[in-house]
Amino acid sequence: MATVDKSIDDLIAEYVPGTFKPHCFLSKESDSLTIYFKGDADYSERLTDHVTIYRSIETRELVGCRIKGYSEIVADLPNSIKVSHGDIGLDMIFYSFRSDPKLHDTFKKLKQEVGDLKIQDCVTS
Amino acid sequence: MPDWAGTFDAKCNRNPEAGTRKVGLSKAKWRAITADKQSVAVARLKIAKEVLADPLMMLEGWSRPNTDGCCAYIGRPTRDFRQVDEKGGVAIDVPSNPQMPFFVVFVTGDGTIDEWTWREAMDSDPSTPKGVEGKQIWPL
Numbered sequence: 001m002a003t004v005d006k007s008i009d010d011l012i013a014e015y016v017p018g019t020f021k022p023h024c025f026l027s028k029e030s031d032s033l034t035i036y037f038k039g040d041a042d043y044s045e046r047l048t049d050h051v052t053i054y055r056s057i058e059t060r061e062l063v064g065c066r067i068k069g070y071s072e073i074v075a076d077l078p079n080s081i082k083v084s085h086g087d088i089g090l091d092m093i094f095y096s097f098r099s100d101p102k103l104h105d106t107f108k109k110l111k112q113e114v115g116d117l118k119i120q121d122c123v124t125s
Numbered sequence: 126m127p128d129w130a131g132t133f134d135a136k137c138n139r140n141p142e143a144g145t146r147k148v149g150l151s152k153a154k155w156r157a158i159t160a161d162k163q164s165v166a167v168a169r170l171k172i173a174k175e176v177l178a179d180p181l182m183m184l185e186g187w188s189r190p191n192t193d194g195c196c197a198y199i200g201r202p203t204r205d206f207r208q209v210d211e212k213g214g215v216a217i218d219v220p221s222n223p224q225m226p227f228f229v230v231f232v233t234g235d236g237t238i239d240e241w242t243w244r245e246a247m248d249s250d251p252s253t254p255k256g257v258e259g260k261q262i263w264p265l
């Protein structure tokens with residue numbers, strides 16, 4: 001495909017602001033899944049090789065996360081989950097980290113926040 | 126060639142001393158952040174532009190498998206952006222938070238910008254961002 005050589009300033013100028021919506025992006029290039037459920041200005045904190053979380057700069061509240069090595073995680077999910085959930089809920093991705101005590105509380109919170117969002121709801125690169 | 130919505134001039138990872146290269150934001154990523162009205166992420170692309178062109182430090186490799194050629198551009202910008210209200214809307218220019226001094230732009234091997242984010246400094250080395258690994262290629 002052809003590259004559009006538009007400068008980033010021109011691109012930003014086209015942006016029309018509006019009300020934030022929960023965000024889910026699946027990147028094939030970096031094999032990662034990025035989720036934001038709040039639009040606060042954030043910073044990131046790397047928890048493990050596979051998990052980075054995003055926190056509000058002002059409140060330190062959890063506002064999103066990034067899961068790296070996504071395809072391997074999906075491949076490792078039990079078949080029963082893949083079959084019964086035809087389309088995989090984001091909470092099932094978090095299931096993979098259930099045994100890591102360092103991540104337990106974070107993923108409990110993330111699970112609540114993502115609700116019924118499914119992989120199929122994500123924009124994919 | 127990657128399918129980019131827009132491009133940036135970045136310090137070249139192959140020849141940081143002398144060269145620049147084009148890196149870009151994928152159309153899919155742009156579509157996702159604009160559709161979901163991630164105003165702060167959009168506005169912070171202005172900071173990403175500055176860091177890519179004139180980084181304080183560049184790391185290659187990301188310390189994960191299959192990330193050779195991937196690069197992290199690190200800077201210490203003095204400004205940031207915030208939403209005007211909690212529902213979103215226009216992001217305004219504000220001073221950066223001194224507790225999160227580093228702005229990191231992660232670029233994949235094909236030059237696609239993958240992530241742009243603020244990081245805290247390492248407790249043991251305040252001149253380095255926390256949780257960003259790889260081989261230092263700039264400055265040497």
